[in-house]
Amino acid sequence: MSEHSLLQPVQLGSLSLANRMVMAPLTRQRAKQPGNIPHALNAEYYTQRANAGVIISEASQICPEGQGYAWSPGIHSAEQVEGWKLTTEGVHAAGGKIILQLWHVGRISHPLLQPNGVAPVAPSAIQAKAECYVQEADGSHHRAACAMPRALETSELPGIVEAYAQGTRNALAAGFDGVEVHAANGYLLDQFLCSNSNQRTDAYGGSVENRARLVLEVVDAVVAATGDSGKVGIRISPMGTFNDVHDANPLETFTYLLNELNSRNLAYLHVNKPDWVGGTYEGFDDLLKTLRGIYKGTLILCGGMDAETGAQALESGLADLIAFGRPYIANPDLAQRVAAGAAWNQINPATLYGGGAEGYTDYPSME
Ligand code: 8OZ
Numbered sequence: 001m002s003e004h005s006l007l008q009p010v011q012l013g014s015l016s017l018a019n020r021m022v023m024a025p026l027t028r029q030r031a032k033q034p035g036n037i038p039h040a041l042n043a044e045y046y047t048q049r050a051n052a053g054v055i056i057s058e059a060s061q062i063c064p065e066g067q068g069y070a071w072s073p074g075i076h077s078a079e080q081v082e083g084w085k086l087t088t089e090g091v092h093a094a095g096g097k098i099i100l101q102l103w104h105v106g107r108i109s110h111p112l113l114q115p116n117g118v119a120p121v122a123p124s125a126i127q128a129k130a131e132c133y134v135q136e137a138d139g140s141h142h143r144a145a146c147a148m149p150r151a152l153e154t155s156e157l158p159g160i161v162e163a164y165a166q167g168t169r170n171a172l173a174a175g176f177d178g179v180e181v182h183a184a185n186g187y188l189l190d191q192f193l194c195s196n197s198n199q200r201t202d203a204y205g206g207s208v209e210n211r212a213r214l215v216l217e218v219v220d221a222v223v224a225a226t227g228d229s230g231k232v233g234i235r236i237s238p239m240g241t242f243n244d245v246h247d248a249n250p251l252e253t254f255t256y257l258l259n260e261l262n263s264r265n266l267a268y269l270h271v272n273k274p275d276w277v278g279g280t281y282e283g284f285d286d287l288l289k290t291l292r293g294i295y296k297g298t299l300i301l302c303g304g305m306d307a308e309t310g311a312q313a314l315e316s317g318l319a320d321l322i323a324f325g326r327p328y329i330a331n332p333d334l335a336q337r338v339a340a341g342a343a344w345n346q347i348n349p350a351t352l353y354g355g356g357a358e359g360y361t362d363y364p365s366m367e
Contacts, residue, residue, distance in 0.1 A: 004307070004311065004338055004339065005020070005310075005311040005314040005315055006019060006020050006021050006307060006310055006311055006314065006322060006335075006338050007019045007020070007021070007335065007338060007339060008020055009053075010053065010298075010320060010321060011298075012053070012054060012233075012267050012268055012298060012321065013178065013228075013229070013230030013231060013232070013233070013266065013267020013268060013298070014178070014228055014230030014231050014267065015054065015097055015177055015178065015230075015231075015267065017053035017054050017097060017321075018053055018095070019051075019052070019053040019335055020053055020314060020320065020321040020322060021051075021052050021053050021310075021321070021322060021324060021334065021335050021338065022052060022053060022054055022055075022056060022270075022300055022302070022321050022322065022323035022324070023049050023052040023054070023055040023056060023323070023324065023328040023334075024056060024302050024323040024324060024325035024328065025056040025057060025058055025059055025101040025180070025182070025235070025325075026058050026325055026328070026329060027058050027059055027069060027072060027353065028045075028058055028352070028353065028354075028360065029069055029070060029071040029072055029133070029353045029354040030042060030045075030071060030354065030355065030356070030360060031071050031072060031073035031074075031083075032083070033071060035074075035077060035079050035080070036061070036067070036071065036072060036073050036074045036080065037073070037074075037077075037079045037080050037083040038073045038080060038083035038084045038086065038087055039083055039086065040086055041356065041357060041360070041361065042073070042083075042086070042087055043086035043087040043089075043090040044090070044361050045360055045361050046087045046090060046091050046098065047087070047090035047091055047093070047094050047096075048332035048333075048361060048365075049096075049328055049332050049334070050090075050091045050094035050095060050096025050098075051096070051332075051333060051334065051335035051336060052096065052328065052334070052335060053097070053321065053335075054096070054097045054098065054099060054177070055091060055096060055097065055098040055099070056098075056099050056100075056101055056180055056233075056270075056323070057087075057098060057099065057100045057101050057176070058072070058073065058101065059072065059101045059103035059182050059187075060072070060073045060074055060075045060080075060100055060101060060102065060103055060167075061073075061074045061075070061076065061103050061104065061105070062074075062075060062076055062102050062103060062104055062163045062164055062166070062167035063076050063104065063163040063167075064076065064114070064115045065104070065109075065114060065115065065120065065121060066103055066104035066105055066163070066188070067105060067109065067113050067114075068105030068108040068109040068110075068113060068120075068132040068133075068146075068187075069105075069113075069132060069133040069353075070113070070133050070134060070135040070141055070354070071135075071354060072103075075100060075102070075167045075170045075171055075174070076163070076166070076167065076170065080170070080174075081170050081173050081174045082174075084100070084171075084174035084175070084176070085174050085175055088174055088175030088176055088177075089175060092175070097177045098176055098177055099176060099177055099178040099179060099180050099233065100167075100171040100174070100176040100178075100179050100180070101179070101180045101182050101235070102164055102167045102168065102171070102179050102180065102181055102182060102222070103182045103187060104160065104163070104164075104182075104187060104188040104189070105120070105132070105187045105188060106120065106121060106122045106123070106149065106187055106188030106189075106191045107120050107121070107122035107126070107127070107128050107146055107147075107149035107188075107191060107197070108120075108128060108130060108132050108146050108186060108187055108243050109132050109146065109147065109149075110132050110134050110144050110145075110146065110147045111147055112134040112135065112136065112144070113132065113134055118150075119147055119148060119149055119150045120146075120147055120149045120150070121149055121150055121151075121152050121156075121188075122149035122150070122151060122152065122188070122191055122197065123151065123152065123188075123191050123192045123197060123198040123199075123200055123204065123205060124149075124151050124197065124198055124199040124200060124205070125148065125149060125150060125151045126149070126196075126197055126199065127146060127147070127148045127149065128146040128149075128186070128197070128243055128244040129146075129244045130145075130146050130186065130242075130243040130244045131143045131144060131145060131146065132144055132146050133353070141354070151200070154202045154203070154204065157204065157214060157217075160188075160214070160218075161214070161217050161218055161221045162221070164181070164218045164221055164222055164225075165221040165222060165224065165225040166225075167179070168221075168222045168225035168226055169225050172225075172226065177231065178226070178230075178231035178232060178233065178267060179222060179226065179231065179232055179233075180232075180233040180234065180235055180270060181215070181218055181219055181222055181232070181233070181234045181235070182235055183215050183218075183234055183235060183236050184235045184236050184237035184240065184270075184272050185237050185240060185242050185243060185272065186237075186240065186241075186242050186243025186244060186245040187243065189214060189215045189218065190236075190237065190240075190243075190245050191245060192204060192205075192211055192212075192213075192214045192215060193211050193212060193215060193245075193247065193253060193257070194211075194245040194246060194247040194253075195211070195246070195247050195248040195249070195253075196244075196245065196246040196247070196248070197244070197245050197246075198211050208249075208252055208253050208256045208257075209256065211253065212253070212256055212257050212260065215234075215257070216257075216260055219232070219234060219261070219264060219266070220264070223264065223266075229264060229265045229266055229267070230265070230266075230267050231267060232266050232267055233266055233267045233268040233269070233270055233300070234261065234266060234268075234269060234270065235270040235271075235272060236254065236257070236269070236270070236271060236272070237271070237272040237273075237274060238250045238253075238254045238271070238274075238284075238287055238288075238291065239274050239281050239283070239284050239287060240272065240274040241274065242274070250287060251287060251290065254287075254291055255290075255291070255294055258291055258294045258295045259294060261295065261297075262294075262295065262296045262297070265297070266297060267297075267298065268297060268298040268299065268300050268320075268321070269295050269297060269298070269299050269300070270299075270300040270302065270323065271288065271291070271299060271300070271301050271302065271319075272302045272303055273288075273301070273302065273303025273304060274303075288301075288318065289318070292317075292318055292319075298320045298321070299318075299319050299320050299321075300319065300320070300321045300322070300323050301313055301318065301319035301321075301322055301323065302322070302323035302324075302325065303323075303325075305322055305324070306327070306344070307337075307338045307341075310322035310324070326347045327344055329347050329352070329363070330344065330345040330346055330347040330348075330363050331344050331345050331363065331365075332361075332363055332365055333365040333366055336365070336366060337366060340366065342366055345363055345364065347359075
């Protein structure tokens with residue numbers, strides 16, 4: 001038994017975890033085509049990383065409209081549910097646990113990714129100064145400016161909430177141990193939360209209560225679909241600016257949201273530091289401390305940490321678990337490396353998105 005703080009067991013809602021290391025959700029764009037179906041290669045990748053206390057899957061679209069990047073996996077079709085079983089069975093056989101991340105990209109998309117080539121949907125018809133990733137009819141693929149979205153009608157919002165609930169039921173049918181609501185990084189739910197992307201005049205825009213309404217309705221529907229709030233987490237990225245979101249008052253917005261989440265008794269709150277897109281975020285550390293004080297449950301912190309800074313975050317009480325993204329891409333045996341005090345492999349940025357086994361399942365474990 002290692003004394004390392006990262007390697008101490010922990011309870012995460014209904015799940016008993018062997019350690020406090022989380023494999024962060026990581027878009028890798030390697031689902032089988034056509035149909036964005038998880039397959040054996042994805043199962044091999046996740047199973048190699050089952051040493052994490054828990055794996056959070058790459059973001060997975062809950063409906064065809066929720067896709068913003070070519071070849072990202074879905075959790076809406078029967079084939080996708082069957083395909084994901086290879087991953088959940090592999091991870092469980094290796095002694096691990098895995099949660100599925102529920103995703104709708106909102107306006108971070110393009111007609112080339114949308115059913116019938118229509119405009120993507122968003123809280124408001126405001127184009128994001130950001131990029132998605134498209135595949136053309138001739139098979140060529142490239143980054144593309146996000147398209148002008150169509151504002152969702154109020155009457156369409158129950159359908160969005162239901163898609164999250166159905167995605168949850170599908171994830172449980174596929175064998176996942178729980179689900180994470182992706183409310184971070186400028187995708188649909190974050191677009192509703194943040195003031196610059198939400199200029200609605202109905203009950204879902206304007207005041208913080210209104211901007212947070214959809215994400216809370218989604219959380220409640222997802223909890224109802226699992227029947228166990230201890231299997232549900234949520235990811236946020238306060239002060240993040242990735243995908244062109246900007247909230248005028250993150251302290252107010254996230255204080256309200258976290259107070260609401262406190263009464264829902266979720267498995268965890270997952271906070272993504274805004275640092276991974278670069279830039280400086282003056283005041284983030286203070287905001288994080290404040291939010292940590294407000295949130296009463298278990299907190300996972302993600303972003304740019306190593307074994308030492310991760311342990312410090314645990315020991316200072318800032319977080320209860322630490323999520324590792326890039327380190328888990330490059331080190332399938334990351335928990336063993338922490339136990340051994342061994343060096344970490346570095347990622348190859350060229351093989352992050354799309355492709356096959358190279359830069360995916362071929363990173364070496366320790367001797
Ligand atoms: C990087 C590239 C594509 C998608 C996120 C799902 O930011 C993502 C993502 C990140 O949450």
